[in-house]
Amino acid sequence: MEVETTSPEETEAIAAGLAARLRPGDVVTVSGELGAGKTTFVRGAARALGVTAPVTSPTFTIGNRYRGTVDVSHLDLYRFEGVSAAEWGDLEPYFEGAVCFVEWPEAGVGVLPPARAHVRLRHIDSGRAISIDDADPGV
Ligand code: ADP
Ligand code: MG
Numbered sequence: 001m002e003v004e005t006t007s008p009e010e011t012e013a014i015a016a017g018l019a020a021r022l023r024p025g026d027v028v029t030v031s032g033e034l035g036a037g038k039t040t041f042v043r044g045a046a047r048a049l050g051v052t053a054p055v056t057s058p059t060f061t062i063g064n065r066y067r068g069t070v071d072v073s074h075l076d077l078y079r080f081e082g083v084s085a086a087e088w089g090d091l092e093p094y095f096e097g098a099v100c101f102v103e104w105p106e107a108g109v110g111v112l113p114p115a116r117a118h119v120r121l122r123h124i125d126s127g128r129a130i131s132i133d134d135a136d137p138g139v
Pocket of ligand 1: 010
């Protein structure tokens, strides 16, 4: 599906809709240029999954892991060109037992577990267009 939002709050609400269908072990890639709203989307999803801690961009760390009604991980691979076996060793714990959102997933192609859903955000005149491909939308 593709929707348009005109505020961060609307983007967070769309994310909450996806979050309601997710469970631990699910991986969601979140793509789009800088400022497209990737972190805003993850924040909305994390809130909906019961995370009360501030959800901020992990650009200067590999990732963050939060406790909510389920655990939620938020990875940002912006600074990666690829993911080596050693780096995967650092990343793997974020995926275990958590719903895991991955910003800039391109570097992890072929290494990350298969994604349950792909989210793509882009700037449009009046706000953002958000497309969600959910491999398992019926659940
Ligand atoms: P990214 O992680 O893709 O770099 P962020 O979520 O950090 O993007 O930043 C997006 C910025 O755009 C935020 O300052 C947010 O408030 C703003 N913004 C404005 N309109 C929207 C919208 N419709 N959806 C998401 N973010 C929006
Ligand atoms: Mg971001």
